[in-house]
Structures are given as C-alpha cells and as structure tokens.
Amino acid sequence: MAIDSSNRIDSGDSPEFKPYHHPAAGWGAAKSVTEFMIGKEKEPILGSRAILKMNHENGGFDCPGCAWPDSIKGIHLDICENGIKHVTWEMTHKRVGPEFFARHSVSELATWSDHDLENQGRLTEPMSYDPDTDHYVPISWADAYALAGTALRELDDPDQAAFYTSGRLGNEATFLYQLMARELGTNNLPDCSNMCHEASGRALQAALGTGKGTCDLADWETTDALFILGVNAASNAPRMLTALAEADRRGARIVHINPLVEAGATRTIIPHEFRNMATFHATSTSTLNLQPRIGGDFALLRGMAKAVLEQAASDPHALDQQFIERYTHGFEEYRAAVAATPWSLIEEQSALTEAEVREAARVYGEADRSIISWCLGVTQHEHGVDTIREIVNLLLLRGNLGREGAGPSPVRGHSNVQGNRTCGIDNTPPARFLDRLDEVCGITAPRANGYDVVGTIEAMQAGKLRVFMAMGGNFALAAPDSAYTFEALRKCDLTIQVSTKLNRSHLVHGTRALILPCLGRTERDEQRGGLQQTSVEDSMAMVHLSKGMKKPASPHLRSEPAIVAGIARAALPDSTTAWEHYVEDYDRIRDTMAEVLDGFEDFNRRVRLPLGFRIKQPARELIFLTPSGKAEFSTAALPDTTPEPGTLSLATVRSHDQWNTTIYSDDDRYRGIKNLRTLVFMNRDDMRERGLSEFDEVDITSIARDGSRRSVQRYKVVPYNIPRGCAAGYMPELNVLCAIGDFSTQSDQPIMKNLTVVIERSA
C-alpha cells in the first residue's frame, strides 16, 4: 500500500516560507489558539471553561499535553497554546459512531490522511472488524471483552501477546494493566518511552542509580546557568518558556544547543503575562546559541569538560574536588579519557570551533549552580546513552548534583510517560519490583524480559506474536519503518486499540480487530464509588491527581481502568485479583500501589495534598544506588558521527502544529512554514551543491546500516539555518525512512534523529 501518499496532509494551498522573527508565544499564539478554537473546532465557550480548570492546584485535570510540571506559584494560569489545542482537540463536538463505520469501509478509510481520520471526532462505541464486509461493526462491551479474553486464553504461550502503552495512561490504569500482563504471564510491555527517553533512563540509572532527573521547578528558579540541548521548547514544552524568561530576568545564563535555532531559543512573551502581550514586551531566553551538527552533542560536552579540566590546572575552584572525592567513582579514568580526546576531534565531531566550545565552558565554569536539560535531540541517537552520561560527567566535575539549582533535568514527552514507568510499564522490570508485586498481589510474575517496541514488531513479523493490545497511542504510525510495521501488525490474529480518536492504527489491524473507546482526561469518570480521579507524574517526579469535569463524549465510553479490568476478568476467569472491586473506587488501586511501589507510602493521603507529592529521588539526597555506592563517571571515547561524503544526517522532528502523530494543520508557524509538511530543511550550501532552490522537489533516500534503502518522493526543499551536512523533516511522515534494524545498541531506541540520507532532485 502507498503509505507515503496516504498520510500526506498538505492541503494543496501554495506553500509559503517566511523566516519567523517574532518572539515565541504572545499574540501569535493567542491568535493561533483563537483560530483553532473558533475557526476550526467552533467551540469557544466549551473550550475556554474547561481550560480554566487545567493544571489548577485544587482539582481540575492535568493538561494531557506535555509533561512539564505545573507552576508551584499557585493560582496563575499555567497554560499554553499547544496545551489548549490539545484539550480542544479532545473536546470536539464531532463524533465517530456506528453510522460512520457503516458508511466507510476500512479500505476506503485507509486512503484518508491522518489529519482527516482524527478530525472526524471522538469514537463513541466499541467496534469490531468484520472481514466479510471490510467494515467495523458495533459490538457490546461484554462481547468485546469475551472476544479479547478468549483470544488471550487460547494462546499457546502468554508471550504471544504484547501490551503497548502510550504515555497518556493514568497511574491507576497503568498499574492494573501491567498487573494483567504479568498475571497472564508476560513482560511484553512495550511503550512509547522505548522510542523517547529510554536512553535517559538507562544513562541516569547507570550513573546515579535512579533513572530520572533530580531537579524540580524550584531548582529551575534558582539556578545560575541552564543548558538546553535538543528541545524545541516553544512548540513541545511551551511552559518551559516561562521558566527560561524568568531565569533570564534573574540574570541566569541560558545556553541553547541545537542544530536549529528554535523560536524559544531567542525571545519569548510569557504566555500568562497579559500586560507584556499588550505591549509586545519580549523577554530574552538566551545567552548563547550553539549549533552543533546533528549528533555532535557528545563532542561538545566532552570539549566543555576538557576546558574545565584544563582550567583546573591553574584554578582550584574550577572543580569541586571535595564532591568528586566524596561522592564519585572513576574520576581519574575520566580525566584520562578527556585528556586523550584532542581538540581537533572535538571540533570535527561537533562542527563547532574550539572557541565556541570554550565559551559554553566559560558560562558553565562561572556558574555556581548549573542545570543541564535535554529531550529528543539527545536521546534518539545511537550514542544517546553515552551523551547523557557525558552530561552527568560534566555536572559531577563541579558538584552540580544534590543541591538546589543544580542537576540533570530531562524533559519528558507525554504527560504521564514517566508515571507509566514508575508504575510498572517496563519490558525489563527489576527483580525487586516483581518480588513486591508477587507478594502483595498474590501472583507469580514472569522473570524473563519482554519485548520493547522494536522487539514487538520483529516478533509480529516472525509470527511469534498473535495478540497486540494498545492503551492509547498510534503504534502503526509512531513506530519506525512504516511499511515493515504495517505488514507486522497485519500478521496478528487480534489487535485491540483503546482510543479516543480514529487513527491509522485502527486501519492497520490483525485478522480480527477491536476499537475500544475510552474517556478522555477532561471527562467525568463515574464509577460505583462515585466520581473518580486518576494520578499522573510529571517530568520532575511530582505526582498529583487529575479530575475530569466534562460530560463524556458518549454514554458508552468506559474508563481505562474499567476496560483493563473487563479484559483481565475475561482472560483470567479464575483470577483472585479483585478487578471489579478495584474499578469501583480507584482509592483501592492506590492502596495496593502504595504497598508495591517505592515512594508511594500513604499514597491516597499524599496525592490529595494541594500540589500532590514528589517521589523521592535518592540521587538528589546524594544516595547512589549504583554498584560502587557513588556517582559513576563514564569514559566512552568519542564516536564518529560525521556523514559520509554525499550523504546528510537527517533529524525527524515535530512541527508546531502537531502532537506526535496527531496533525492539526500543515503549518509550522515558528519555522515560518505555511501549507507544507512534505518538506526537508537544508543548508543553503548543501542545496547549492545539488543545484537546488527553494521548494524544488527532491526524493529523500535513507541508507540503513544493513545497506537497505527506503525513499520518499517529491518533498520540497526549504533553505534553513542548519549546519552543513544536516537536514530535518517531519515525523510521522518520515518514519517510512527509519529502518527497523537501526536502533541504538546502547538504548535499543530507534534512531530517529540521525538518519543517513541521500537527497536528490526528483525525476
């Protein structure tokens, strides 16, 4: 099937490119939101009332957008343009009911764009695929559970099933979901984190003994220097702009490290400061912008460490000697590894000059307290784990850990992706967690590791996986190698999608398929025990409650915990787990979680505190659960990440107007793009070398490690301020180019930011 053309969403209007020179957020954002709410979704009143309840300290729901923490300063509106779009998208009046599916066959829907699919509105009833007519037809909840239960019971081996999680799922549903998988007997719990921050978890676990950052917002508010690597804050974590602007006002230094100078890396208008919006008063969000080559961060960080260590020869304050001696392990080996890395290699690999690297090091050396923050620009690489360990190395040199205003601070993606892992979504679970789960829940969890995302796709292809269930997300499109993944999903006996909106994963299905529509985060969740709340954990390990207030989109929707319990009961008829009892009142789920999960003691009481509670981070207290009991320096040598002659490194990124696989429009305001998604950003010199001008059509061909090639055709070239040898374009369209075998050997994450490509004029 023509995957490439089916998910193109270019509206057909003439594309425009006008570099953006205004500050991020402010009136542009306000206008965009207004157009979005009134123009396209036509629900201004409904939207605005709900939005006032978002991220509110007393009640309200957690913004289902990004995982940036809520402001701890209380009442001001801590919302952003993209959070508003996200919520409005969920609250649409449009509905996808049985009549819709009766009108359109699956083969027909497969030719629609991804935007058009989701834009049909909210799913209203459970549906089952009928292979005779190629239509989805209504099915009762009882029959849907029975169908799923029978398929799961009939497996020869529980490892023939896999249970995917997208990072939306609340903690309580998460806990029940992993319990069901493990009671069935499998650790096949792939999740979106396998494509997102797996590298961060692994690096921090190895270095510090906890797989999370150690900072909270109070640290961001007191730090002297912030280093932001590979984050497009203005689009993907807009509330970070507030923290950046406030830091700048206090006189903190801010260094952005990104091959692209993104909108949030210069100036912003703080979203909730209406006075500034009225006067167009923009606040600076940067001290220094460095544009390394894609994959050049490790070299840059190594260079900064080299400069700091050189400085230490004459300046006793360059290093925190006491900290290094008392709390770290492996310093001498690290010093030797840095000494063995010549400046020439650092320059070559980072594509920055020694002077630029020294400038970043000077900012770092002058700051008493530094935070280093990162997102996908660092994680989705072959050397993601080594790069994040180098971030920690650099922090350790000056004792930037375990004190206010200092530490590593990854920016997570989905609003509860961190909570999913905390609550047991892990295909390689620690033995200690399984022991506790067995003891408290009276099950015998399997000990063998399960499949991650790539492993799941490979197992489907090999015929080893027969039932695939997804709690949210859009696995077919989010995963790498679309053609291969589509083929894999179609080999399953049964695919089950628990979703709010129609998407590609409903159309790329197994022999049998179920669509189970669930409540969204904004909606009231009534169970026998009354109105329920669900908890989530943000990027900075704060756990708090989220309560939907809106009338559900349809009376037939069920909550995610209820759906898990329904399937679990059907699949495990003799289970002694009190599935039904749990769903009546989520406090009961939380009571069990309190017994199983570290740091969740007294869960029900603490989660009801006004801002919830913070899960203790041992590393923050300078307790390192590592083999040496200390923070570990790492000593990897710099890899060669420069592109071969004739090829470019391509990063797949999000536009300003999308949420992962959810595409709101074909504009990308902050990058100056209108009406175009099938584009590739290139350096002018690389274009000239190929005889290309703006909007010329090109074919992009990726070259996988095994030599296999994948292409997209007729993409338009956009000249952009990006280092030579680098290119960028949008996910998920470009997932076609990501080879299934090209995952990092360090993190097992698919390589989505450093594809080797050839770009040629289309025939």
Ligand SMILES: Nc1nc2c(c(=O)[nH]1)N[C@H]1C(S)=C(S)[C@@H](COP(=O)(O)OP(=O)(O)OC[C@H]3O[C@@H](n4cnc5c(=O)[nH]c(N)nc54)[C@H](O)[C@@H]3O)O[C@H]1N2
């Ligand atoms: N509105 C909105 N918000 C979102 C999302 C969304 O789709 N829309 N997605 C959510 C999710 S799940 C996630 S994980 C996050 C993603 O948030 P981001 O990590 O900001 O996501 P990307 O768009 O992939 O952008 C990656 C950034 O890294 C840069 N980059 C690429 N390669 C390199 C490199 O080698 N080095 C460096 N230093 N930088 C590089 C790119 O130029 C870009 O600025 O956002 C979350 N929030």
Ligand SMILES: Nc1nc2c(c(=O)[nH]1)N[C@H]1C(S)=C(S)[C@@H](COP(=O)(O)OP(=O)(O)OC[C@H]3O[C@@H](n4cnc5c(=O)[nH]c(N)nc54)[C@H](O)[C@@H]3O)O[C@H]1N2
């Ligand atoms: N090439 C490339 N590929 C990538 C990335 C990249 O940077 N480049 N990024 C990767 C990353 S970081 C991530 S996190 C993944 C994202 O992968 P996923 O999490 O799988 O994808 P999403 O697009 O976030 O999922 C959107 C769907 O979630 C459903 N949904 C929305 N709200 C709810 C809800 O409340 N409950 C339920 N049950 N369903 C809901 C809707 O049906 C919607 O269609 O993609 C990865 N893929």
Ligand SMILES: [Mo]
């Ligand atoms: Mo993500």
